[in-house]
Amino acid sequence: MMDQGEHLVEGKVVEVFQQGGYPCACVSVRGVRWVVRADLIPDVEPGDRVLFQGRIALARVEEAGS
């Protein structure tokens, strides 16, 4: 995945916190945890699924049928 930074990746938010004065989220992708910036989804919460690109969360993913 490291050579495809332009791709969007989907994962589940496990933690939301502040780092260096910026809002961040820890996102689990198939068991691998990524720290991403959460500025652009300010109301993101643990348990949400998100799409991120280049360590920036861009969109919340709603469960199918919800």
Next chain:
Amino acid sequence: MKFVDEYRDPRLARELVAYIRHRSSRPWPIMEICGGQTHTLIRYGIDRLLEGAVTLIHGPGCPVCVTPLEKIDRALAIARQEEVIFTTFGDMMRVPGTGGDLLSVKARGADVRMVYSPLDALDLARQHPDREVVFFAVGFETTAPANAMAVWMAKKEDIRNFSVLVSHVLVPPAIEALMEDPETEIRGFIAPGHVCTVMGYTAYEELAERYQIPFVVAGFEPLDLLQGLAMLVDQLEEGRHEVQNQYTRSVCREGNPHARALVEEVFEVTDMTWRGIGVIPASGLRLRASYAAWDAEQKFQVDAIHREESSACIAGAILQGKKKPVDCPAFGQLCTPEHPLGAPMVSSEGACAAYYAFRRFQEAGA
């Protein structure tokens, strides 16, 4: 696997294929814009399953492929400078410029590094205040927020040894250019789902009305695309030209307003050269004047570099959907992933790479 398996269910896929074949009265020419969608269609053989019902035309939605040759040469010129750490996504490393690619420049001693995010490049600038760190900011609307954020943070934190080489393109003006071509055969569009997560799809509503052509915003899994194609065929058979959203789990009509505001803060719309296509008015992004200090083209004075495209690669015709990779005499022979003539054979979203990876080179008799 949750969130994957349900979009690859073979029983549902067969039902959707049967529905489209039953519903379609002719082989509707439909373009999928995004290179990621092209890869799914070729990988799962969806184009072959729908032969006679839908003719899939591959669009220009591979950001690496449409980055113009002169921009690659500007990247090479910057990367060769001794004080520079040049950073890029992996896809750009092997895209050929006039005198090689970033990987070959790296092999000759330049400090070229693959990063996962522009924020990683910004971290490098913090760690190496004595070096100039440049990030190659390439992509469609999807990558613009991350690149905008890196530049916005550099300004906020006054990090002056960081800059970006911008080659950002926009989807709606490209669609407009395709539809203005009097020879176009396109009758419907699969709109790019990931671009729409950021930008929404109001711009496509204007295009649908102006050109009387239907759009369906679709995702990237096989069932996403089959459902999107079924929705398009329904519209075409009923003479409708609406914008429908198949990718509701990620896309809403307005997109992400926070991301759009950040992009608007840092970038402004400009004319842009597309590799193999030429200049499309108002189809790109550049840094606003207030962010000029972080513009690598100005900092390294490489904006005078101009190049003509090679005639050996038919990328322009492929990116406009006028030809398929197997129509190229070089495909699979002179042009392979190991020895690419053009970007569509290198990029993970390139149509030529998709055809090669999924063995379509046999169709070309290679």
